[in-house]
Amino acid sequence: EDQKMIARSLLYMLLDKSDPGKIPANGIYIQPDVKEYSSLDFSQAKALIDSGYAQTIRQIKEIKSKVQPRKTCEDVALKRNHFNSKATPIKVNKIVYEQFTNPEQKYLNRYFKNGKRPLYFSDIEKGYYKLVSEDYFNTIYPNFIFNPETKDYSFKLTKRKPRNFQVDFGGVIATRNISNIYLGLNYYHFNRILTHAQLNIATGDFYKSLQLKYRFDFPFFGRFYIEPEITINKWNFIQGSDILLKKYSPTALDRIDRKYGVSIGIPVARQIKAFVNGAYFFNNDQFLDKNYLVSTDTLDQLELSGTRFGVGILFNTLNRKQYPTEGKYFSISSNYFSLTEEYTPGNTSLNKLATRNNRSWLQAKISLEQYFKAGFYSSGYLLEGVLSNQPTFTNYFSTIINAPAFNPLQDSRTLLLQNFRAFNYVAGGLRNIFTLRKNIDFRLEAYAFKPLQSIAEDDKQLARIEQQIQQFYFAGMASFVMHSTVGPISLSANYYDDQNRQFSVLLHVGFLLFNKNSLE
Structure with missing residues (x-):
């Protein structure tokens, strides 16, 4: 009763008490049927507007009878064009910076053709949106001033x-043992250059991460950035459990990778950047050479330490970090790896000797993702390919866990999918998204993975490279996704063409995202 009283009071205060009897003879009174709504039904704004539109259509004959003047679309367009021709085109000969220091003005001027004048509306629009895409600048207020x-x-x-x-x-909260908590701290400082210090921490049973970045944005040479970083990831595949699937078999694998690197990025076109990076990494893997773990087993120890150098181009206009429905993503990169492999066998290894080997290889990778939206339906595709001369490591398992992987679904990085790893492969798939309601999607996705060379295990636990001509592996997903303020809420049924991980059901709340490991 109290809620009804408040609603009626607000309605009385906010709305005029219309009296149809006071409408003149040439007037029109439109009263849609909104009895089922209250003045607090803000979420029903679209339905209220639709009710007014529907009632107007019902009275269209009355409206036409009382509005006598008629003009053709051509006449209206002619008058509109005549009026617009009197407008002064937007040509900017001066940019006024209020409350900015001289060094700050020089930095900002780089977004607007480095001081070249005049500027036109398209130049201003392009520069301004580039500027406010950086979180630090999204509080800047723009305004046009006419000079008579x-x-x-x-x-x-x-x-x-x-x-x-x-x-x-x-x-993220999930029905599998992959939940984690994330904290990100960001500090900006702006004077002659823009600096951005970033600390990211994630902690959970399956995944833990510590990442520190310090980015310097320079206004020289058309703008570029330098970004040193330290990233430490820990992946615990052993501690596996699933609330929905009781027969869940975890993988006997524990991984720690550490990367200390720096990257340099340069914009080469609108929303396209070229980058160069280099890093030193030190990884530690512990694993079994069989599918099950008993208390007396000791794990194999694998240590990888070395350097990597890479170049690439990146383009990204996807509308979401996860489960996008619009936009395009393109990446092409080439990397050189040089490392030392140190292997210490456990009691499940047939090889009882510790080994130390030097490895080096080249790798090229290309990824393309794009969506086409038409009304409530979006179609998309994902294409990916890897070519490399990466060598095998000491045994099969150490080779497969460090081979490039195809991760098409949201939980792919939480599973060791041996059939979806190869030194050379091509892969792709189709994504179909149906928007059922605002922020609620139904997704159907299907993928195929084609290893150009598969990695097999021989009877001595060594990795054997096989030329694959006919073998394909498939994956798919059907899911409902709600995009909320806390991130996506997804319920999905997933399938992988892998003997250890075929069918699964996953519910997660929040972004299921992870840092790349040091070899990606």
């Missing part, structure tokens, strides 16, 4: 109090 003497415009940017320190908090 010169018949042109000035573009004014006003600095409001920036958010130098920002905190991100999140994580």
